[in-house]
Amino acid sequence: PTPAVSTPAPTPTGALPTAPSTPVPAPTAAATPTPGGPTQVVIEASRDTTIFSDLTGNSNGAGAFLFSGRTRTGGIRRALVHFDLAGKVPAGAEIVGARLSVTVSKSPGGADPIVGFRLHRVTAAWGEGTSFASGGTGAAATPGDATWTQRIFGSTPLQQPGGDFEAAASAETELGASGQFAWDSEQLLADVRGWLQDPAGNYGWIVIGDETTNRTPRQIRSSEAGTAEERPRLVIVYRVP
Secondary structure (H helix, E strand, C coil): CCCCCCCCCCCCCCCCCCCCCCCCCCCCCCCCCCECCEEEEEEECCEEEEEECCCCCEECCCCCEEEEEECCCCCEEEEEEECCCCCCCCCCCEEEEEEEEEEEEECCCCCCCCEEEEEEEECCCCCCCCCCCCCCCCEECCCCCCCCCEEECCCEECCCCCCCECCCCCEEEEECCCEEEEECCHHHHHHHHHHHHCHHHCCCEEEECCCCCCCCCEEEECCCCCCHHHCCEEEEEEEEC
């Protein structure tokens, strides 16, 4: 008879993986590498903002929240997020893991309790200005902001309204009504490896929710959130030969 094979239980989609035993360093500071062993570094978003399909001249570069999904009236929200990887990982290190975590602080009443959200790799540079809003409609864009039609407001239009990004998703996860959630995939890992090899090609990701039905948006803490642990964070796990 064929011996039985023990299959480990799958990790629930959207759940944060169990943290390695290696201590997590302070955000944005590279850890002291352990030769041959895994080391992880936590990097906070260097810039982020929201773009709005029904308010094409608005953004939210300085706001404490990001928004993604489709509102009850059909307006689409998409969040842009970028991480500066320069100097965060030693040259020649082997990148063995990566995940992006965010904190959902609010969802609309009556919304689906769990909604799928995708990360797509952005293919062109975009900006973050000083526009500020606490709600999901944003504020008038300022010079340098990304909007639904411009990647740098006042100077550079998008090739495609809604963002210039890869059609294939880098990762997908489900976001609940509140709490911390993460994206973790082989393609996300490949994105990070590629950006470390070619920093000039690092334009971050765009977060796209379920846009096929209304009442799916999520309010996500941005890089301006007062609590560091609630900001978008990219965890990179590497080994030094």
